[in-house]
Amino acid sequence: MHPILSRLSRLALYLLAWIPLAALLAYLLAATGGLSRREAISMSLPLCLLYAFVCLFAWYSCRALPSGRSTIGKLLEVHLAASLVASGLWILCAELLAYVFTGMSLFPGLTSRLSRTIPILLGTGVILYLFSVSFYYVLLAVEASQEAEARAMEARVFARDAELRALKAQVNPHFLFNSLNSISALTTSDAPKAREMCVLLGDFLRRTLGLGEKSTIPLEEEISLIHAFLAVEKIRFGTRFRMEENIAREALAMDVPPLLLQPLVENAFTHGIANLVEGGWVRLDARCQNGALSIVVENTFDPDAPPRRQRNGMGLLNVRQRLEARYGDRASFNVRTEGDRFSVSITLPAEREGRAT
Amino acid sequence: MNSRKDTKIRAVIVDDEELARQVIRELLAPHPEIEVVGECANGFEAVKTVTEAKPDLIFLDIQMPKLDGFEVLELIGTGSAIIFVTAYDSYAIRAFEVHAVDYLLKPFGADRFEAALERAKERLDSKSPSAAVPATELAATARPPAQYLERVPVRDGAQVFIIPVAKLDFAEAQDDYVALSAEGKKHLKQQPISSLEAALDPSRFLRIHRSYIVNLERVAKVEPYGKDSHVAVLRNGVQLPVSRAGYARLRAFLDR
Numbered sequence: 001m002h003p004i005l006s007r008l009s010r011l012a013l014y015l016l017a018w019i020p021l022a023a024l025l026a027y028l029l030a031a032t033g034g035l036s037r038r039e040a041i042s043m044s045l046p047l048c049l050l051y052a053f054v055c056l057f058a059w060y061s062c063r064a065l066p067s068g069r070s071t072i073g074k075l076l077e078v079h080l081a082a083s084l085v086a087s088g089l090w091i092l093c094a095e096l097l098a099y100v101f102t103g104m105s106l107f108p109g110l111t112s113r114l115s116r117t118i119p120i121l122l123g124t125g126v127i128l129y130l131f132s133v134s135f136y137y138v139l140l141a142v143e144a145s146q147e148a149e150a151r152a153m154e155a156r157v158f159a160r161d162a163e164l165r166a167l168k169a170q171v172n173p174h175f176l177f178n179s180l181n182s183i184s185a186l187t188t189s190d191a192p193k194a195r196e197m198c199v200l201l202g203d204f205l206r207r208t209l210g211l212g213e214k215s216t217i218p219l220e221e222e223i224s225l226i227h228a229f230l231a232v233e234k235i236r237f238g239t240r241f242r243m244e245e246n247i248a249r250e251a252l253a254m255d256v257p258p259l260l261l262q263p264l265v266e267n268a269f270t271h272g273i274a275n276l277v278e279g280g281w282v283r284l285d286a287r288c289q290n291g292a293l294s295i296v297v298e299n300t301f302d303p304d305a306p307p308r309r310q311r312n313g314m315g316l317l318n319v320r321q322r323l324e325a326r327y328g329d330r331a332s333f334n335v336r337t338e339g340d341r342f343s344v345s346i347t348l349p350a351e352r353e354g355r356a357t
Numbered sequence: 358m359n360s361r362k363d364t365k366i367r368a369v370i371v372d373d374e375e376l377a378r379q380v381i382r383e384l385l386a387p388h389p390e391i392e393v394v395g396e397c398a399n400g401f402e403a404v405k406t407v408t409e410a411k412p413d414l415i416f417l418d419i420q421m422p423k424l425d426g427f428e429v430l431e432l433i434g435t436g437s438a439i440i441f442v443t444a445y446d447s448y449a450i451r452a453f454e455v456h457a458v459d460y461l462l463k464p465f466g467a468d469r470f471e472a473a474l475e476r477a478k479e480r481l482d483s484k485s486p487s488a489a490v491p492a493t494e495l496a497a498t499a500r501p502p503a504q505y506l507e508r509v510p511v512r513d514g515a516q517v518f519i520i521p522v523a524k525l526d527f528a529e530a531q532d533d534y535v536a537l538s539a540e541g542k543k544h545l546k547q548q549p550i551s552s553l554e555a556a557l558d559p560s561r562f563l564r565i566h567r568s569y570i571v572n573l574e575r576v577a578k579v580e581p582y583g584k585d586s587h588v589a590v591l592r593n594g595v596q597l598p599v600s601r602a603g604y605a606r607l608r609a610f611l612d613r
Contacts, residue, residue, distance in 0.1 A: 174445060177464065181376070181464040182376040184464045185376035189383070235376075274422070276422060277399050277422045277423065304519055306420075
């Protein structure tokens with residue numbers, strides 16, 4: 001979209017700005033060519049109106065040749081050539097106009113006097129054209145910086161959205177419903193166990209709710225949240241699962257975004273263990289290496305399980321987006337399937353209370 | 358079947374969680390007219406038990422190992438009244454499309470359970486447990502739109518085979534059945550070929566004949582045969598007749 005042509009009000013303002021230029025040109029014509037005031041004005045007004053439109057087209061050449069992507073020499077070359085062509089055509093028009101005026105015997109002898117002003121016209125034409133070019137480049141630069149700002153804003157909004165989505169998804173309602181159903185079963189058959197499960201579920205829920213407000217927590221805290229989750233699942237799944245943990249001591253104090261790993265462990269249940277008749281295992285590894293904290297969540301699954309039509313991969317996508325939004329290139333997220341094993345590997349900067357270690 | 362009062366209602370409970378089965382067992386306890394003849398923890402077991410025990414009523418979980426509830430239903434047909442029992446509310450519409458008696462959301466209380474049981478009894482007292490539409494057809498229509506079949510469960514007696522559609526070479530209509538050819542073996546499934554066609558991804562499978570659907574990846578060439586008919590030659594050498602309409606569809610696909 002042309003910044004001036006696209007709106008009538010802008011075009012009007014632009015043409016108004018040309019009125020002093022027309023006056024200046026009239027003065028120059030009178031001074032150098034010895035034109036009378038009436039002659040000079042009659043010439044300069046239509047010529048400036050015409051040239052105002054010619055200069056509008058400089059915009060397209062500016063946009064086609066962005067200042068950042070071509071050398072200064074190349075830019076100068078192109079725009080100088082364009083200005084010379086524009087100026088030359090302008091002079092031709094001036095000659096034509098003078099010829100018409102003379103022919104109409106309005107201003108006798110105008111053509112010969114005009115020829116003396118040709119260097120002035122040429123100079124003015126080139127300068128005005130180049131002035132427009134630089135004006136457009138400034139405009140383009142402003143536009144580009146505005147766009148960059150909007151993009152940065154968008155990225156920030158996206159990052160926050162991902163966080164919010166992650167926090168909203170923190171408790172899978174089906175986990176809740178199924179747990180409540182288990183409690184309902186236990187109330188008659190094993191009341192103390194039902195109470196225990198209520199307590200465990202309450203403990204897990206309280207922790208997840210509290211974590212939502214924090215930006216990072218020590219890995220140790222996330223792992224204890226996972227333990228609260230597993231304690232509930234243990235009652236639901238009985239002996240159908242085994243948990244293995246292999247966590248380096250120094251990793252425990254590292255910062256992680258809250259609820260980063262819990263959804264992965266939950267995924268291991270809904271998409272892995274829950275589909276295995278004989279049960280399966282989940283393994284959680286964490287260690288520090290070269291300033292990075294690397295975490296692996298691995299589990300067994302049934303490759304021939306019925307296709308799940310629910311929340312498929314939503315948990316994984318969420319974790320990936322959160323990592324991306326928060327750490328950018330400094331974090332990585334990899335998913336691997338090998339036979340009946342599914343693993344998610346995460347690396348993020350090893351930081352402690354916001355400081356690199 | 359109009360003297361149901363004399364005979365017991367035979368029920369099967371299908372859920373992968375022992376505690377979930379326990380709730381149903383317990384809520385059935387005050388009902389001497391209902392006898393639990395089987396409990397299953399996964400889809401394969403469910404198909405086997407239902408085939409052998411032929412229960413009147415099935416409490417069926419949806420998300421389970423091996424086969425999900427809808428796949429189980431597709432294999433066992435609609436000889437029994439079905440009450441779905443699940444924590445997921447998003448399958449409710451589908452459940453009623455396959456003529457389920459009721460849809461219980463976990464956790465549920467005794468009142469809600471009694472209501473479901475009442476409906477099941479009513480259904481059982483009326484002549485047939487559900488309309489005479491084959492379950493396979495219902496399952497196909499109940500499939501969520503824009504989601505094509507990824508695997509076809511097939512039952513042979515009490516045994517269940519899962520055929521991933523990628524392994525399916527072609528399907529041939531045989532009376533009320535379709536014969537599914539995969540990896541050199543044929544599996545019979547009670548399903549009209551048209552409902553199988555509707556469930557398969559049309560960009561991968563094409564009905565080339567009134568009686569044949571072919572996996573397009575398996576087609577090696579199409580040759581003229583006789584005056585104005587054709588045969589499709591598969592990579593494994595099998596030749597399938599191509600009808601005139603089928604040939605037009607095949608051409609349209611190849612030209613795309």
